[in-house]
Amino acid sequence: xxxxxxxxxxxxxxxxxxxxxxxxxxxxxxxxxxxxxxxxxxxxxxxxxxxxxxxxxxxxxxxxxxxxxxxxxxxxxxxxxxxxxxxxxxxxxxxxxxxxxxxxxxxxxxxxxxxxxxxxxxxxxxxxxxxxxxxxxxxxxxxxxxxxxxxxxxxxxxxxxxxxxxxxxxxxxxxxxxxxxxxxxxxxxxxxxxxxxxxxxxxxxxxxxxxxxxxxxxxxxxxxxxxxxxxxxxxxxxxxxxxxxxxxxxxxxxxxxxxxxxxxxxxxxxxxxxxxxxxxxxxxxxxxxxxxxxxxxxxxxxxxxxxxxxxxxxxxxxxxxxxxxxxxxxxxxxxxxxxxxxxxxxxxxxxxxxxxxxxxxxxxxxxxxxxxxxxxxxxxxxxxxxxxxxxxxxxxxxxxxxxxxxxxxxxxxxxxxxxxxxxxxxxxxxxxxxxxxxxxxxxxxxxxxxxxxxxxxxxxxxxxxxxxxxxxxxxxxxxxxxxxxxxxxxxxxxxxxxxxxxxxxxxxxxxxxxxxxxxxxxxxxxxxxxxxxxxxxxxxxxxxxxxxxxxxxxxxxxxxxxxxxxxxxxxxxxxxxxxxxxxxxxxxxx
Numbered sequence: 260x261x262x263x264x265x266x267x268x269x270x271x272x273x274x275x276x277x278x279x280x281x282x283x284x285x286x287x288x289x290x291x292x293x294x295x296x297x298x299x300x301x302x303x304x305x306x307x308x309x310x311x312x313x314x315x316x317x318x319x320x321x322x323x324x325x326x327x328x329x330x331x332x333x334x335x336x337x338x339x340x341x342x343x344x345x346x347x348x349x350x351x352x353x354x355x356x357x358x359x360x361x362x363x364x365x366x367x368x369x370x371x372x373x374x375x376x377x378x379x380x381x382x383x384x385x386x387x388x389x390x391x392x393x394x395x396x397x398x399x400x401x402x403x404x405x406x407x408x409x410x411x412x413x414x415x416x417x418x419x420x421x422x423x424x425x426x427x428x429x430x431x432x433x434x435x436x437x438x439x440x441x442x443x444x445x446x447x448x449x450x451x452x453x454x455x456x457x458x459x460x461x462x463x464x465x466x467x468x469x470x471x472x473x474x475x476x477x478x479x480x481x482x483x484x485x486x487x488x489x490x491x492x493x494x495x496x497x498x499x500x501x502x503x504x505x506x507x508x509x510x511x512x513x514x515x516x517x518x519x520x521x522x523x524x525x526x527x528x529x530x531x532x533x534x535x536x537x538x539x540x541x542x543x544x545x546x547x548x549x550x551x552x553x554x555x556x557x558x559x560x561x562x563x564x565x566x567x568x569x570x571x572x573x574x575x576x577x578x579x580x581x582x583x584x585x586x587x588x589x590x591x592x593x594x595x596x597x598x599x600x601x602x603x604x605x606x607x608x609x610x611x612x613x614x615x616x617x618x619x620x621x622x623x624x625x626x627x628x629x630x631x632x633x634x635x636x637x638x639x640x641x642x643x644x645x646x647x648x649x650x651x652x653x654x655x656x657x658x659x660x661x662x663x664x665x666x667x668x669x670x671x672x673x674x675x676x677x678x679x680x681x682x683x684x685x686x687x688x689x690x691x692x693x694x695x696x697x698x699x700x701x702x703x704x705x706x707x708x709x710x711x712x713x714x715x716x717x718x719x720x721x722x723x724x725x726x727x728x729x730x731x732x733x734x735x736x737x738x739x740x741x742x743x744x745x746x747x748x749x750x751x752x753x754x755x756x757x758x759x760x761x762x763x764x765x766x767x768x769x770x771x772x773x774x775x776x777x778x779x780x781x782x783x784x785x786x787x788x789x790x791x792x793x794x795x796x797x798x799x800x801x802x803x804x805x806x807x808x809x810x811x812x813x814x815x816x817x818x819x820x821x822x823x824x825x826x827x828x829x830x831x832x833x834x835x836x837x838x839x840x841x842x843x844x845x846x847x848x849x
Contacts, residue, residue: 261368262290264298267306267361268339275315275342275360277304277367284338293371296395301797301822303370303378304342306361311349313361314370314378315342316819318797343795345819346378353377355818372397379821387435389427390825393809399823403432405816406772407709410742413755414783415776420808422834424774424825425713425755426459430832433461437667441465444707446668447692449685451714453674454834465667471655471684472675480657481671481684487691488612488658489513496733497652497683498644504633505641512623526615527607530554533622534602536629539591543579544628545572546635550621557618559609563601612658613649620645651680656687685718686734693741697748704749710741715754716761735763742769760786772814777805794820 264283269276285297296302298317305312319341346355353374372395379392380400387403406428413428415421429446448455456468469479487493491506491513500506519525533554537547548570555564570581580586587593610618620642627633655676671688673681689710696708712718719738742752742765754770756762760782767790775791778784788799793813798820802811808827813820827833 261305261371262288262295263366263368264304265340265367267363267365267367270360270363273343273357273360275306275344277306277340277342279338279340279367281338283369288369293373295369295371298340298369299394301394303375305348305368305370305374306344306365307368308359308361308365311347311359313344313347313359314353314374315344315361315367316795316797317342318795348374348377378818387431388826389424389431390808390823393822393824399821401812402816403435407432407751408746409771409815410746410751410769411753411772411774411814412759412767412770413753413774413776414759414778414787415757415810416778416780417757418807419776419778419805420810420825421755421757421774421776422454422713422836423808423827424776424810425711425753426455426832426834427825427828428774429711430460430828433465433668437461437465441667442665443705444667444709445665445692446709446711447688448668448670448711449688449713450670450672451674451681451717452836453672454713454836455670456672457835458831459834460670460832461668467666467669469669469671470675471671471673471680473651473654473677473680474675477654480655481688481691482657482659483687483691484660485612485658487687487694488656489516489616492733493687493690494616496686498641498648500641501637504637508623508627508633508638508641511627512619515623516619526610526618527605529622530558530605530607530618531602533625534598535591535594537625538579538587538594538598539589540629541589542577543572543587544635545574546639547625547628548572548579550625550628554618554621554625557614557621558605558607560601560605563598563605566597566601611653613653617642617646617649648679648683651677652683655680655684681717682734685712686737689737689741693737693745693750696750700748704747707749707751709751709753711753711755713755715756715766716758719754719756719763719766720761735765739763739765739769742766759783764790770814772816773812775802775811775813776809777803777807779803793817798822 265277265279267275268278279298283298288295288297298304300317300320302317304315304317306315317340321339323337323339344357344360346353347359375395376397376399387401388398389401391398413421413425450456456470460466469481471481472478491510494500494509494513495506500509519529522528534551537543537551548567552564552567555567570579572579578586581593581597585593585597624633624635624638624642627638628635673684676684692708692710696706700706718734738752741750745751754762754766758780759767759778760780767786773791775787778787784802787794787802791813794811798811798813801822805811808825810823810825811820812823
């Protein structure tokens with residue numbers, strides 16, 4: 260038995276109009292011990308058609324003033340509602356989609372709470388609950404196996420509860436599944452604002468927190484393998500190399516290092532070879548003396564630097580000489596007498612990979628100048644950019660081949676990094692995890708990586724005018740490849756942002772499931788309206804007026820959109836993103 264509230268009076272396509280009884284508008288009703296919600300917008304009705312119950316969602320309500328009823332001498336207008344079928348119950352099981360349509364005179368009834376839960380939790384036998392339905396106040400279990408097997412987007416303006424939703428989703432996941440995920444999945448959080456470095460998500464034993472700092476003294480450093488660091492394409496992008504001259508220069512640098520890497524003392528022999536070429540060349544280049552002085556400073560050889568400071572260049576004879584007028588010749592005798600002992604005494608044992616890169620760049624330029632491959636003024640700006648960039652990068656990166664400790668969750672905080680470092684690090688980190696996982700992935704995948712990017716507009720925007728176009732395109736190409744091809748390798752992306760309209764359209768279009776909090780900007784709303792096909796008009800209209808913590812949930816994991824009020828986490832588990840308490844700050848302590 261159910262509560263009958265009206266009947267169908269019109270069916271036009273998939274638009275159903277019902278005549279509703281006067282007393283059906285009560286907020287809550289009880290019948291046979293079950294709770295029912297009265298008829299209102301976004302509520303659900305059941306229309307009986309034969310042995311099936313067609314489920315409709317109410318989308319509009321109005322009075323038909325052309326038709327009136329007279330009851331006990333009182334005139335009342337006919338109340339009508341417009342509804343849209345979304346599925347049907349058959350054998351006490353809900354099926355999504357329009358397969359059956361009602362007919363005129365079919366009776367309409369309210370749905371009990373149990374049936375509403377069945378609509379939104381169809382086939383989900385779990386307790387993965389992050390909130391309640393906003394209107395019905397019913398806890399809904401989400402299909403976790405469909406959510407985390409997809410790319411997700413969490414969007415909302417500042418203060419809308421977006422960070423709490425992100426934290427709640429993964430906190431509940433780890434609470435329910437962490438015991439079976441260890442060794443099978445890894446979760447990487449890119450945290451631009453340091454919101455997740457506390458007690459969020461999991462216990463400390465399962466969590467690695469990396470505080471990357473470039474603004475002052477370094478704290479932690481992200482490990483890159485030797486092959487990841489010594490990559491010509493990465494260098495070209497990091498240092499904004501021009502394609503015609505500087506990019507080939509970097510390719511020669513990397514190729515030359517790789518060719519002689521297995522030979523003992525290869526770098527020291529390279530330095531000795533370049534110094535001999537500089538000062539024994541038939542037609543030496545004046546610029547190589549400046550480079551030689553810089554090389555001596557890089558390797559920390561004070562005696563060599565002091566002696567080189569006494570070397571001069573005679574432009575008339577195009578040759579180097581050392582006082583008193585002792586010229587360097589092609590026979591190498593003057594070089595052997597004055598410089599060779601100091602070059603042989605060079606100690607390169609203290610060089611790290613960053614110093615080695617700067618050193619090899621200067622050595623490569625010397626070699627190319629002597630061979631006539633390049634002009635000094637075309638490559639010299641690249642060397643300046645390399646040194647400037649590595650000043651900050653060496654604070655947050657380390658080059659080592661030892662495997663890092665494997666934990667379920669790694670949070671990488673970039674709160675205290677320069678803005679240019681925040682652009683570079685996500686690229687290097689994403690490449691590090693994605694390429695390694697892709698290389699070792701089985702078919703079908705038996706392990707997964709879940710990359711979570713909070714404030715994703717920082718790195719996935721196409722609008723930034725503060726960076727080189729080729730660098731922006733390279734970074735977007737990588738993340739677009741991850742979101743387009745990652746699923747087949749078991750790599751899944753979750754992006755969270757205040758401004759979805761600033762994120763690459765390719766990234767947005769490949770997301771499968773969405774948690775949309777309040778958005779008021781026209782560009783953001785236009786994007787949502789034109790990108791997410793699973794949203795209905797009523798849900799779209801609610802987005803600008805959603806309260807704190809409320810969000811529209813939709814996507815491939817859900818049969819129909821729903822509006823959830825996400826549960827707040829305990830204070831110690833919440834992200835560090837709360838609003839500033841001016842009342843406390845400005846309190847009069849006197």
